[in-house]
Amino acid sequence: MMHNIDINKMNRLMEENEDARQIISQLLENHQVTVSTIAHEIRNPLTLISSALQIMQVQHPEVTEFSHWKQTMDDVNFMRQLLEELSTFNNGNTLHYSVFSIEHLLKNIAISFAISLDEADSDIEFSSSIPDKLGKYTGDKIKLEEVLLNLLKNAKEAIAGKGTILLTASRKKNVLTIQIKDSGCGIPAENIDSIFEPFKTYKQGGTGLGLSLSKRIVEAHDGSISVASREGQGTTFTVKLPI
Ligand SMILES: Nc1ncnc2c1ncn2[C@@H]1O[C@H](COP(=O)(O)OP(=O)(O)OP(=O)(O)O)[C@@H](O)[C@H]1O
Ligand SMILES: [Mg+2]
Structure with missing residues (x-):
């Protein structure tokens, strides 16, 4: 790329x-x-x-x-x-706008993801905290769903079988903050600057497209995506969207 x-x-x-x-x-x-x-x-x-x-x-x-x-x-x-x-x-950057409830979107994603954790993932503890009344959001629902599923998939892969994943959302005035926190392997400091680059992958079988595509989608919504991580302890991705 x-x-x-x-x-x-x-x-x-x-x-x-x-x-x-x-x-x-x-x-x-x-x-x-x-x-x-x-x-x-x-x-x-x-x-x-x-x-x-x-x-x-x-x-x-x-x-x-x-x-x-x-x-x-x-x-x-x-x-x-x-x-x-x-x-x-x-x-690629064209959004198909609709008005939808961000709370419903997040809750549906949480349910889908929980279902997708099969028996092999039985030691993964997934929880979510999504307040009611986050309000209506105007954006591309399918693309935002893709972003969150990418982040959850990465969290699951980072955990490799045993650990916790937490999905939270909150709204302060006109900013919606969504966080996905995992207790997985974390990201080595020397890799952290490159993970949003296309085709940059540090896992076997990865395409390295997940995060670059997610960043592109979030930025097309005038939002931002950031990461905080400690090797061996876990990672938190934060998506901020103007609402
Ligand atoms: N939650 C996380 N914990 C630890 N490392 C992560 C996490 N999320 C991303 N990474 C690192 O960032 C790299 C890039 O992630 P990205 O989602 O773009 O690609 P990928 O997961 O490798 O491949 P794909 O998403 O196409 O399956 C990963 O290979 C991994 O090293
Ligand atoms: Mg990925």
Whole structure:
């Protein structure tokens, strides 16, 4: 992924040289098409899963009473929307605004996350403290949900089986503060400045996109994201959003 310094260099090259401008524009366009194509290919089988679930529900209405059925349907729909966002990667910073209750959003995320902790995570203690009446928020609900799920996923991965995760929210005047605190491995001081960079990962199998995407989304909402961490003791991510 390119850093600001590379982007500045690229822009300069494009201004100075018409051939470079054409080639770079073409490359950028190809890149966007590739991302859109991959997202589209994943969306197809996911649509099949979603249709199959709907057919099951029509044929066996009793499934709606199964625990986790509604949550599963919601999660599948969430993934479909997420892929739709990715396929329009071009508009990465474009927000789809709606007005929603931030309290409901946070509570739903807490429930989804609690459900996602399976037996293997039985020694993870997850708790949340979300006050009532946080108020209405105008923003991109799907993208904000993605930010919080990324932070919770990181917390779970940092804990590796045993520890605590706490999700809290509070509002002071026009600022909403959301914190995710874990008792996991913490972040070594030498890594802390780079964790928000795209593709910067210190774990096996990570893409290193979670935090960079989250930062981009929070900043597109005029908010900020920060981290405090102690190696071996735990980490707290703080998201502040103007409300
Ligand atoms: N809660 C946390 N505790 C300890 N380290 C963390 C925490 N959150 C992030 N990190 C560190 O920051 C790095 C970057 O995180 P990021 O979410 O961007 O990517 P990732 O988790 O490695 O990969 P992906 O999110 O794509 O699965 C991680 O590899 C990890 O080293
Ligand atoms: Mg991550």
